[in-house]
Structures are given as structure tokens and as C-alpha cells.
Amino acid sequence: MESRLQAVFAQHGSHLNDAQKSDLRRIAAEGQAALDRLRAFPTDNSDGPALYLKPLMEREKKPSAPASAKAAGTPKKS
Amino acid sequence: MPGEEIFYLSVSELAKRIESKKLSPVELTQLYLDRSQKFGPRFNAYTTLTPEIALEQAKVAEKEIHRGHYRGPLHGIPYAAKDLLAVKGIPTTWGAKPYANQVFDYNATVIDHLKNVGAVMIGKASMIELAGGSGYRFASASLQGEAKNPWDPTCWTCGSSSGSGAIVAAGLAAFAIGTETWGSIICPSAFCGISGLRPTYGRVSRYGAMALAPSMDKIGPMARSAEDCARIFAAMAGHDQKDRGTIAIDKAAFTYSPSVESRKLRVAWLSNAWKSFEGGAGKPVAAAKASLKKIFSDIKEVALPVGPWEDAASLIVQVEAAASFRSLIRSGKLSELTDPLAQILGYLNEQYSAADYQQALKVREILQKKMDAVFESFDVVVAPSQPVPATPLTLNLETGLAFPDPQGAIGNLCGLPALSVPCGFTEKNLPIGLQFMSGAGDDIAAIQAARTFQLHTDWHKRHPRIH
Numbered sequence: 001m002e003s004r005l006q007a008v009f010a011q012h013g014s015h016l017n018d019a020q021k022s023d024l025r026r027i028a029a030e031g032q033a034a035l036d037r038l039r040a041f042p043t044d045n046s047d048g049p050a051l052y053l054k055p056l057m058e059r060e061k062k063p064s065a066p067a068s069a070k071a072a073g074t075p076k077k078s
Numbered sequence: 079m080p081g082e083e084i085f086y087l088s089v090s091e092l093a094k095r096i097e098s099k100k101l102s103p104v105e106l107t108q109l110y111l112d113r114s115q116k117f118g119p120r121f122n123a124y125t126t127l128t129p130e131i132a133l134e135q136a137k138v139a140e141k142e143i144h145r146g147h148y149r150g151p152l153h154g155i156p157y158a159a160k161d162l163l164a165v166k167g168i169p170t171t172w173g174a175k176p177y178a179n180q181v182f183d184y185n186a187t188v189i190d191h192l193k194n195v196g197a198v199m200i201g202k203a204s205m206i207e208l209a210g211g212s213g214y215r216f217a218s219a220s221l222q223g224e225a226k227n228p229w230d231p232t233c234w235t236c237g238s239s240s241g242s243g244a245i246v247a248a249g250l251a252a253f254a255i256g257t258e259t260w261g262s263i264i265c266p267s268a269f270c271g272i273s274g275l276r277p278t279y280g281r282v283s284r285y286g287a288m289a290l291a292p293s294m295d296k297i298g299p300m301a302r303s304a305e306d307c308a309r310i311f312a313a314m315a316g317h318d319q320k321d322r323g324t325i326a327i328d329k330a331a332f333t334y335s336p337s338v339e340s341r342k343l344r345v346a347w348l349s350n351a352w353k354s355f356e357g358g359a360g361k362p363v364a365a366a367k368a369s370l371k372k373i374f375s376d377i378k379e380v381a382l383p384v385g386p387w388e389d390a391a392s393l394i395v396q397v398e399a400a401a402s403f404r405s406l407i408r409s410g411k412l413s414e415l416t417d418p419l420a421q422i423l424g425y426l427n428e429q430y431s432a433a434d435y436q437q438a439l440k441v442r443e444i445l446q447k448k449m450d451a452v453f454e455s456f457d458v459v460v461a462p463s464q465p466v467p468a469t470p471l472t473l474n475l476e477t478g479l480a481f482p483d484p485q486g487a488i489g490n491l492c493g494l495p496a497l498s499v500p501c502g503f504t505e506k507n508l509p510i511g512l513q514f515m516s517g518a519g520d521d522i523a524a525i526q527a528a529r530t531f532q533l534h535t536d537w538h539k540r541h542p543r544i545h
Contacts (some may be wrong), residue, residue: 004429012425015410020422027419028426034389035434041386041441049439050293050446 001032085113085249086541089306092252093151096143103143103154107136107198110156114201114250117544121226121235123244125161125171127201132156135198142196151309153196158245158254161202162209162288163297165189172288173220173238174207175414176406186286187318188255188297195313203254204241207415209262211290211399212407212424215476217469219417224471228542229271229508233468236265242300243270248544253301253310257287259294259395260490261483267300267498268463268511273528273538274300275307278518279493280325281332282311283318291398292323294391294490303538304497304528308334311521329519339526343457345370346380351461351485357469362502362510363462369501370460370512373534374527380459382484383448390438390445391487397435400427419476446492453517458527461485463498463511485513495521497528500537509537 005028009021016024084106087095095101111129118124139154159165162172164182171177189199204222206214217224217234225240227233228248235243239256243266246254256263258276267274275298282297289295299310315332317324324330347367355363371377406412407424415421452459469478489496494515501512512531516523532538 004426007429008425012407012410015413016422016425020418023418024422024426027423031392031426034386034392035430037386038389038393038434038437038441041437043437043440043444047440048443049436050442 001028004028082249082544084109086302087252088302089151089155089252089309090303092155093153096154097148099143103136103139103198104133106154107132107156107200110200110251114245117248118201118245118250121228121231121244121248122204122220122222122224123241123248123250124158125173125202125204125222125241126169128165128168128199131168132198132200135193139196139198149196152192152313154198155252156198156200157192158201158203158242158251159189159199160205160239160242160254160256162205162257163189163255164286165199165202168202170202171221172208173205173222175221175416176411178221182286184286187283187320188314189286191314191316197313200251203239203245206238206240207417207420208403209238209257209259209288209290211403212412212415212420212427214417215419215474216417217471217473217475219415219420221416226471227269227468228544230468230506232471233508234269234471234473236269236468238262239266239300242266243272246270246272246300246302247542249541253299253306255297256300257295257297258490259290259296260391261486263298263300264463264486264496264498264511264513268509269468271500271509271537271540272300273303273307273497273499274298275311275497275521275525276489276495277311277315278495278521280323281315281330281521283316283321283324285318285320289402291395292402293398294395296493304499304525304532305336307497308525308529332521334525336529338522339529341457341523341526343374343523343527344455345374345458345460345527346378346456348382348459348461348485349379350381352465353482355462355465357466357508358504358506359462359464359466359510362504366462366501366510366512369535370531373531378456380452380456382488383445383452385445386441387445387484387491388482388487390441391491393430393434393438394442394491396427397430400424442491445488449488449492449494450517453520457520457523458514458516460512460514460527462501463513467504467506467508467510485515489515492518494518495524497524499528499532500540501531501535502537503540
């Protein structure tokens with residue numbers, strides 16, 4: 001948190017008065033808990049990031065089986 | 079001079095009169111323009127009125143209809159567009175002083191789509207500055223000042239599509255276009271007692287719209303009924319090569335007729351959308367829940383998955399907003415924004431790490447799969463749109479509207495469609511909204527459920543008295 005604040009003050013300190021710096025410090029402190037919760041959430045190396053949101057749609061979730069597979073009587077869950 | 083009721087007719091009702099030539103698009107447009115000039119400033123509803131464009135489009139519509147070339151239910155219908163949609167030659171301010179004189183030389187795709195079906199643009203709706211892209215603490219965070227709620231002008235409309243909400247509620251236009259990154263269509267629709275649709279992410283092109291958080295930004299209609307929203311959405315939806323966020327042609331397009339609503343919907347009440355209700359919202363919510371049980375007799379209950387969804391959504395919005403407004407942040411011109419929080423938050427938003435952003439995106443992917451499982455069992459989940467009615471104009475939103483919103487976070491993180499409709503009023507006569515949310519791409523399920531609710535109730539037909 002402190003490093004983020006110091007980066008802000010170093011880059012934009014000239015645009016900020018003391019009250020605004022103090023406000024930013026409070027906001028950063030209050031936001032730290034949310035960041036900690038997010039960081040603590042278990043994700044695996046294999047979990048893909050939704051780099052660009054692609055809503056999961058019915059036809060994408062369940063691609064229809066090829067006609068040949070149906071004809072061959074492929075059992076479900078094979 | 080027609081009575082006030084004409085200003086509150088639905089698009090569907092206006093369309094019948096226009097198609098049968100009982101109502102002139104030019105006269106209707108002039109009526110709405112006059113009313114908007116008279117009452118728009120009272121609610122800080124507009125950035126700009128565009129009477130020249132409106133009357134020109136209305137005259138074209140009238141000629142076409144007289145020649146027998148009726149384009150459909152939006153032909154000759156006046157609307158307002160949120161002032162983050164580019165309209166060629168007209169200021170597009172993004173609600174913010176640093177962009178007060180910004181003019182684009184092209185139209186947003188949505189504006190062109192509405193033009194193509196003959197809709198008549200009468201003005202640009204006011205909005206929260208940068209749609210809240212640098213945060214905001216007060217309702218006054220707008221170039222036009224605080225948008226006042228037509229049901230009670232001492233209360234706010236909610237944001238960021240604040241003017242759009244006020245315009246529809248006050249009968250200043252037949253419908254308006256809003257946008258939502260997180261709550262900006264659903265909340266103003268609820269606070270203003272109107273119907274608002276947040277479509278599936280990627281079904282409506284954002285080309286020509288201000289980017290806030292590009293992986294979450296969506297554009298949708300705000301109108302008088304679920305059916306109106308569906309008809310307007312049908313005109314707006316579709317793949318657009320100019321917006322790489324739009325989904326494939328066959329999945330983006332939407333056609334609507336009430337007859338397509340033939341599914342027996344599996345509906346569930348969300349048991350954990352809100353922790354508590356305040357401001358008198360509890361009573362109308364309880365009554366609405368009872369109505370739902372009568373309308374959808376086999377309604378079940380379901381809980382949203384629990385996790386750091388709001389934390390992930392917040393981080394994604396903050397990081398993407400920092401990128402979207404990078405030049406403004408780096409120029410130091412955040413100080414020109416109105417709101418004290420907006421003047422500083424952008425600086426902090428720039429400082430999150432790429433690893434934290436990536437973690438948020440991983441959490442989003444996990445959440446999408448969890449919600450996918452919810453929609454295996456149900457077509458639509460329902461909950462109050464907000465746990466409170468419209469809040470006072472002077473409220474500190476950072477503390478006063480800071481309650482957890484897992485429903486909004488989940489819906490927007492996953493790009494899920496939702497439709498908010500009025501479901502009752504508090505004892506102080508402030509509207510309360512009910513939100514119908516469905517699976518990605520299944521916008522019609524949310525529309526059908528909301529419309530079914532409106533076929534059994536008349537909350538959406540009520541409107542404030544404006545004198």
C-alpha cells in the first residue's frame with residue numbers, strides 16, 4: 001500500500017494538496033482489505049484469466065456432437 | 079394540446095398511433111422538445127437538446143410513413159442518448175469539464191442503428207462525469223450538476239446514467255439510452271421507477287462510446303416497460319467490426335416479438351442478494367416477492383456463490399479506467415473534475431500491479447463457471463435491484479451507498495443480462511425496482527420474466543406528476 005502511495009506522490013504530488021494526500025492514504029488503507037481478499041482467493045496455475053470477457057453461451061458450452069459420432073452411437077460421457 | 083398522459087405512453091403504444099397515422103412524429107417530437115425545454119433544467123436531465131436534428135429526423139420519418147415506408151416500432155419515436163455516445167458535430171462531454179468542448183466527426187454505432195430504424199434523437203442526457211471512471215462521492219459529480227429524481231427532486235436519480243433516468247421518469251422522451259459498467263442502468267432504472275435493460279456483454283457495439291472499463295462496458299435501453307426495452311434492444315444489438323468486444327454475428331443479433339416468449343421459465347429468488355433493506359424498501363420488496371410467487375408458482379430460492387467477486391470487479395474497473403483515462407490522469411487534469419473523489423482516485427488506480435489484475439481476471443473466469451452452473455438449473459434469478467429507494471442529493475455515496483452488491487458485481491463481471499422493472503413504492507412514494515437476471519446470451523429469458531411480471535402488475539404505468 002505504502003509503495004503505491006509513494007508512487008502516486010512521486011508522480012502526481014504537485015497536483016495534490018495535503019488534504020487530498022491524506023484522503024488518498026485513507027482510501028488506499030481502506031482498499032487494502034479488498035486487495036488482500038482477492039490475493040488470498042485460491043487460483044491455480046491452470047486457471048485461465050478472462051483476458052477479454054467472453055460470456056459463456058449455451059452453444060459454446062455444449063457443442064453439438066458431429067453427425068458421424070451420433071451415428072456411431074457413441075455413449076454419453078465418453 | 080394533448081394531456082400529460084401522452085408523454086408516458088410506451089413505445090409500443092406510440093408506435094401503434096404513429097403507424098396508423100393518428101399521431102404525427104413531428105408533432106410528438108415538438109411536444110417532447112417543448113416539455114424537455116420546460117422541465118429538463120429542473121432535473122438537470124440534459125447536457126444538450128438537439129432540436130434541429132430531432133425535427134429533421136421527425137420530418138423524414140413522417141414523410142416515409144406517409145409514403146407507406148414504415149420502418150418499425152421505433153419509427154418517429156423521440157429518445158435521448160447518454161452524453162458519452164458520439165454524435166457527429168454535437169458536443170459529447172462525457173459529463174466532465176475537461177471534455178466540455180469535445181466534438182466527434184462520426185456517430186456511435188448505436189446512434190446510427192437507431193437512426194436507421196427511424197428513431198428521433200432529441201438530446202444528449204446528462205451523466206456522472208466519466209461515468210464514474212475516477213470514482214465519485216456525491217450526486218453532484220457531473221458537468222450538469224446533480225440529476226434530480228422526478229419522483230422527489232430532493233433525491234438523486236442514481237448514476238451514472240442519471241439524466242437518462244430522469245428523462246424517462248419525467249416523460250421528457252419516450253426512451254433513453256444508458257450504459258452500465260457496474261450498476262449504471264439498473265440503479266437509475268430502480269431509483270426512477272422505469273424499466274432498464276443491461277444486455278449481455280458484447281451484444282451492443284460500444285464503437286463511439288466513451289470507454290471506461292472495456293471488458294465490462296455495456297449499452298442498453300431505459301424505457302417504460304420490459305417490452306419497450308426489448309424492442310429498442312432489437313434495434314441496437316448486433317455484431318460490429320468496429321468493436322472487437324462484440325460477439326459473433328449469429329449470437330449478437332436480437333429479434334423480438336412477444337410471441338417468441340413461449341418458454342416455461344425456471345425462476346429463482348436470490349436469497350443472498352442484499353443483507354438488509356432500508357428507507358422503507360422492505361415492505362414493497364416483500365409484496366413483490368409475494369406477487370412473484372403467484373405469477374411464477376414454482377419459483378424456487380437460490381443463493382449466489384460466495385467469493386471476492388466485488389473485490390475482483392472493483393479492481394478490474396479501477397485498472398481499466400486508469401488505462402482508459404491515462405492521458406487525463408497524466409496531464410494532471412483530474413483536478414478539473416467536479417467531485418473531490420474523482421479528482422484524486424485516478425492517480426491511485428494507476429498503481430495496481432499487473433499480477434493483481436491478472437488474479438482478478440482468473441477469479442472472473444472461476445465465477446463465470448459457477449454462474450454457468452446456476453443457470454443450468456434456472457433460466458432467471460430475481461432480486462430487488464437495490465436495497466434502498468432513491469437517496470438524498472447530498473448523501474456521501476462513499477459511505478451511504480457502500481453496501482455490498484454481489485449481484486451487481488457478479489452480473490457485470492460475467493456479462494450477464496438483467497432487466498430492472500418497478501415493483502412497488504415506499505410510503506414516501508419512492509419507487510423500488512426488481513431485477514431479473516439471466517444467463518449470458520439469454521437476454522430473452524430476463525425480458526420474458528420481467529414482461530410477465532408487468533402483465534400482472536401496473537407499477538410500470540405509474541409516473542410522477544410534473545407541473
